Amino acid sequence: xxxxxxxxxxxxxxxxxxxxxxxxxxxxxxxxxxxxxxxxxxxxxxxxxxxxxxxxxxxxxxxxxxxxxxxxxxxxxxxxxxxxxxxxxxxxxxxxxxxxxxxxxxxxxxxxx
Amino acid sequence: xxxxxxxxxxxxxxxxxxxxxxxxxxxxxxxxxxxxxxxxxxxxxxxxxxxxxxxxxxxxxxxxxxxxxxxxxxxxxxxxxxxxxxxxxxxxxxxxxxxxxxxxxxxxxxxxxxxxxxx
Numbered sequence: 001x002x003x004x005x006x007x008x009x010x011x012x013x014x015x016x017x018x019x020x021x022x023x024x025x026x027x028x029x030x031x032x033x034x035x036x037x038x039x040x041x042x043x044x045x046x047x048x049x050x051x052x053x054x055x056x057x058x059x060x061x062x063x064x065x066x067x068x069x070x071x072x073x074x075x076x077x078x079x080x081x082x083x084x085x086x087x088x089x090x091x092x093x094x095x096x097x098x099x100x101x102x103x104x105x106x107x108x109x110x111x112x113x
Numbered sequence: 114x115x116x117x118x119x120x121x122x123x124x125x126x127x128x129x130x131x132x133x134x135x136x137x138x139x140x141x142x143x144x145x146x147x148x149x150x151x152x153x154x155x156x157x158x159x160x161x162x163x164x165x166x167x168x169x170x171x172x173x174x175x176x177x178x179x180x181x182x183x184x185x186x187x188x189x190x191x192x193x194x195x196x197x198x199x200x201x202x203x204x205x206x207x208x209x210x211x212x213x214x215x216x217x218x219x220x221x222x223x224x225x226x227x228x229x230x231x232x
Contacts, residue, residue, distance in 0.1 A: 031218065033219065033220075035220070041224075042204070042222050042223065042224045042225060043158070043204060043206075043220075043222040044222070045219040045220060045221070048218065048219055056219055058219075089156060091158060093158075093220075095218070100146045100163060100165075100208065100210075100218070101148070101160055101163050102160075102208075102218075102220060103160060104150075104157065104158035104159075104160070105157075106155075106156070106157045107156055107157060107158075109156070
């Protein structure tokens with residue numbers, strides 16, 4: 001069964017450093033999302049992406065964040081200058097054009113020191 | 114704005130007992146979708162079930178069943194004959210109808226209910 005994959009599974013970085021989180025969507029999926037989950041808390045929407053542009057973003061998704069699909073396969077989330085409060089699990093989700101269900105990747109656990 | 118509330122933060126049961134998880138939602142949309150996701154200790158989010166707002170038929174799928182009541186904005190989920198492997202955090206989520214906002218369709222999650230099934 002096709003799966004969403006994410007790399008890396010874990011990343012530790014110093015405050016102020018840039019990180020790039022990568023997602024490989026299920027092959028026929030057209031809609032892409034990033035969510036985050038701070039430890040022990042609810043899953044929060046960050047951004048949705050379709051047709052090579054952002055469809056919607058939350059107030060969490062400020063100028064430090066960006067997304068792109070550089071090569072038509074990977075879908076990336078970049079945090080330009082990480083803060084301590086960016087420490088969280090980041091989930092990529094994708095869905096097909098004809099379906100309502102979003103399928104999640106296994107997540108990247110980001111720790112900012 | 115959409116909101117999902119899961120009032121139960123943690124439920125502890127003994128194996129083979131039934132577990133019912135409550136979910137109450139708020140939305141101004143007339144057409145929407147409701148979901149349950151499972152997050153086992155390994156951390157991934159696993160899709161379990163989906164229900165459309167225009168279909169209030171309640172169903173059973175294996176040991177899972179759900180009770181969708183539009184009149185009370187509730188979407189409760191039951192695990193029958195629980196097993197230790199059911200131990201996880203369960204999230205209820207809501208999204209607007211794909212037709213209305215084809216590109217957006219973000220999920221709004223509840224706070225989750227931790228289920229602990231003891232042998």
